[in-house]
Amino acid sequence: MLKQNQAAVFKKKVGETTDNRQMKMMQDEIRKGPWTEQEDILLINFVHLFGDRRWDFIAKVSGLNRTGKSCRLRWVNYLHPGLKRGKMTPQEEKLVLELHEKWGNRWSRIARKLPGRTDNEIKNYWRTHMRKKAQQKKRDISPSSSSSTNSCSESNITATVNSSPFPEPEGATFYDTGGHPDQSSAVKNGSSTEAVQGGEKGYSFEDIWKDIENESSIEPNQGCNFSCPSIASPVWDYCSDTLWKMDEEEGKMFLPYEYGTLFLTG
DNA sequence: AAATTAATCAACCGCCCAGTT
DNA sequence: GAACTGGGCGGTTGATTAATT
Numbered sequence: 001m002l003k004q005n006q007a008a009v010f011k012k013k014v015g016e017t018t019d020n021r022q023m024k025m026m027q028d029e030i031r032k033g034p035w036t037e038q039e040d041i042l043l044i045n046f047v048h049l050f051g052d053r054r055w056d057f058i059a060k061v062s063g064l065n066r067t068g069k070s071c072r073l074r075w076v077n078y079l080h081p082g083l084k085r086g087k088m089t090p091q092e093e094k095l096v097l098e099l100h101e102k103w104g105n106r107w108s109r110i111a112r113k114l115p116g117r118t119d120n121e122i123k124n125y126w127r128t129h130m131r132k133k134a135q136q137k138k139r140d141i142s143p144s145s146s147s148s149t150n151s152c153s154e155s156n157i158t159a160t161v162n163s164s165p166f167p168e169p170e171g172a173t174f175y176d177t178g179g180h181p182d183q184s185s186a187v188k189n190g191s192s193t194e195a196v197q198g199g200e201k202g203y204s205f206e207d208i209w210k211d212i213e214n215e216s217s218i219e220p221n222q223g224c225n226f227s228c229p230s231i232a233s234p235v236w237d238y239c240s241d242t243l244w245k246m247d248e249e250e251g252k253m254f255l256p257y258e259y260g261t262l263f264l265t266g
Numbered sequence: 267a268a269a270t271t272a273a274t275c276a277a278c279c280g281c282c283c284a285g286t287t
Numbered sequence: 288g289a290a291c292t293g294g295g296c297g298g299t300t301g302a303t304t305a306a307t308t
Contacts, residue, residue, distance in 0.1 A: 053293095069279095073276090119296075120275080
């Protein structure tokens with residue numbers, strides 16, 4: 001992360017997009033690329049003050065020179081106190097696969113069922129996983145290939161996915177097709193998949209939930225809770241020690257409460 | 267030990283939708 | 288009802304790290 005931070009760049013927005021909404025930012029220099037710790041701390045402060053909804057406002061008021069979207073993404077994917085980090089547990093893997101089978105690439109929706117995991121994380125996981133699977137399949141098809149030596153979780157996964165065989169045309173993996181070929185249109189039409197939420201599969205989600213909850217004290221849909229005791233994000237480790245101290249020591253560096261008073265009281 | 271390849275993850279982009287004016 | 292705006296979502300990219308040759 002810190003190495004990436006060194007490479008953070010400013011980019012001119014001019015000529016980069018035709019999105020009208022971004023045209024107004026053209027006169028500004030919008031910071032892009034990896035976030036620095038200072039930015040993280042600043043963002044945390046302002047989310048603390050204004051909540052995790054008004055991203056454009058936070059982006060402006062904080063002086064981050066980031067877009068609201070960028071702030072939101074950073075918060076949701078990295079800074080949110082409820083985030084669980086580290087490898088997916090077998091239970092989580094199983095749940096992801098089960099839900100993906102039901103809902104396709106509805107990552108945010110799937111993520112809501114996995115407390116502490118983000119849509120981005122699940123998406124990345126799935127991408128990696130399906131790439132592996134595609135490669136595995138190639139090896140299986142190849143006559144010179146030897147038998148697979150998958151891990152325990154991997155074999156479970158394969159079994160689950162294979163319960164509903166998906167087409168994997170040459171050159172396009174299952175992931176590339178978005179899971180279910182007919183899913184995207186249904187989703188676009190808003191008819192989506194609420195109806196299939198019942199979970200008619202032969203295995204119990206409650207069991208999975210029990211397992212997951214045993215491993216993590218995080219409640220589903222917990223939301224933003226700043227008394228959060230189980231902060232997993234690296235910056236929170238840092239913040240818990242130094243953030244509020246810095247406010248005092250470095251004086252008006254962030255000015256969170258002054259801003260807060262100013263804007264909250266109108 | 268160096269080079270190459272694969273895996274992982276953070277971040278951006280563009281589209282869409284819902285709410286507001 | 289049309290235009291505008293903010294936020295959410297899925298897809299994609301690029302940088303970094305780990306594993307392999």
